[in-house]
Amino acid sequence: MNEQALEAFYLKLDRSLFLDDGYKAFAKNDHPLPIGYGQTISQPSLVLEMTRLLAPEKDSKVLEIGTGSGYQTALLAEFCKQVYTIERIGELSRKARERLEALGYGNIHYKVDDGSAGWEEEAPFDRIMITAAAGKRPQALINQLANGGRMVVPVGPPAMQVLLLITKDEAGQLSEQKWGHVKFVEMVGPYGWD
Numbered sequence: 461m462n463e464q465a466l467e468a469f470y471l472k473l474d475r476s477l478f479l480d481d482g483y484k485a486f487a488k489n490d491h492p493l494p495i496g497y498g499q500t501i502s503q504p505s506l507v508l509e510m511t512r513l514l515a516p517e518k519d520s521k522v523l524e525i526g527t528g529s530g531y532q533t534a535l536l537a538e539f540c541k542q543v544y545t546i547e548r549i550g551e552l553s554r555k556a557r558e559r560l561e562a563l564g565y566g567n568i569h570y571k572v573d574d575g576s577a578g579w580e581e582e583a584p585f586d587r588i589m590i591t592a593a594a595g596k597r598p599q600a601l602i603n604q605l606a607n608g609g610r611m612v613v614p615v616g617p618p619a620m621q622v623l624l625l626i627t628k629d630e631a632g633q634l635s636e637q638k639w640g641h642v643k644f645v646e647m648v649g650p651y652g653w654d
Contacts, residue, residue, distance in 0.1 A: 461515045461539055469538050470508050475501070477559060478529035497549045499645055501529045502591065506642065508535075513625050513639060514587050514612045516540040523582075523604065525575035525647065526591035530556030536589060537565045544582050546575040548648060576649030578604045585609065592647035593621045595654055607632050614644045618653055 476487035478501060483493045492500040502510075510532070516522055520540035527533055527547035533556060537543045547553035550572045557570050571579060575592070577600055579585075584606035590598065590613040597615060605611050609628050614621035623639040646652050 461512075461517060463512065466508070466511060466535070466539060470504070470511075470535065473531075473534060475504060475531060477563070478531040478534075478556075495529045495552065497552060499528055499549065499552060501531050502644075507532050509639075510589065510591075510612050510623070511535045511539070513623075514589050514610055516587050520586040521582075521584075521606075522587040522589065523579055523585040523601070524589045524591065525578070525601065527553055527556045527570070528591060530560045532589065532591055533560060533568060534563060534565065536587075537568050540587065541567065543568045544571070544579045544585070545569070546571045546573050546579060548572065548574045574647075574649040576600065576647065576651050580604065587611070588613075590614070590647065591644065593618070593642075593644040593653075594647045594651040596651060597624075597626070598647070598651040600650075602626060602628075602634065614642050618646070619643075 476484040490503045490505050495501050516539045522536050522540045522543045524545040527545040533545050553572050583604035586606050586609050588611040593614045605628050607630050611626040620641050623642045625637045
């Protein structure tokens with residue numbers, strides 16, 4: 461992916477568009493903010509870093525688990541062909557869709573579900589972005605990753621997780637790299653915390 465283009469878009473994307481009125485004033489601060497229903501919008505630097513790690517390409521088909529406010533979704537939609545995004549909270553999904561459609565994105569597909577089973581009927585995906593913490597590696601989602609694909613997922617206990625980049629080579633062999641510690645809300649379902 462073109463990292464300069466990503467950086468330029470990230471700098472011009474107004475995070476306040478993805479926040480409710482009470483938090484818009486804090487949009488430029490580099491820390492997470494609440495978006496309701498016990499969920500958060502991640503700090504901008506982490507959204508940028510996770511997008512860099514995922515490295516979507518113009519022809520990528522991307523699965524996003526955790527639409528949230530739609531902020532991360534906008535970065536993905538700008539740099540890939542199609543985004544399939546799943547959010548378990550219907551009201552958050554509806555608001556994100558309204559924001560993203562108002563911004564002109566027509567390459568995003570929305571689903572309300574817990575996300576742990578992925579979007580099997582649309583698999584495989586070239587890239588998978590998970591914006592909720594899994595207690596263990598989400599095998600059902602790894603299975604939906606195409607050969608040559610990349611997945612970014614926070615894995616670990618509630619207090620702190622490790623950000624993993626899981627890659628699948630052209631022969632289907634998996635490898636992973638650790639990219640520091642993060643703290644996300646729980647991914648509900650079979651891959652949540654025990």
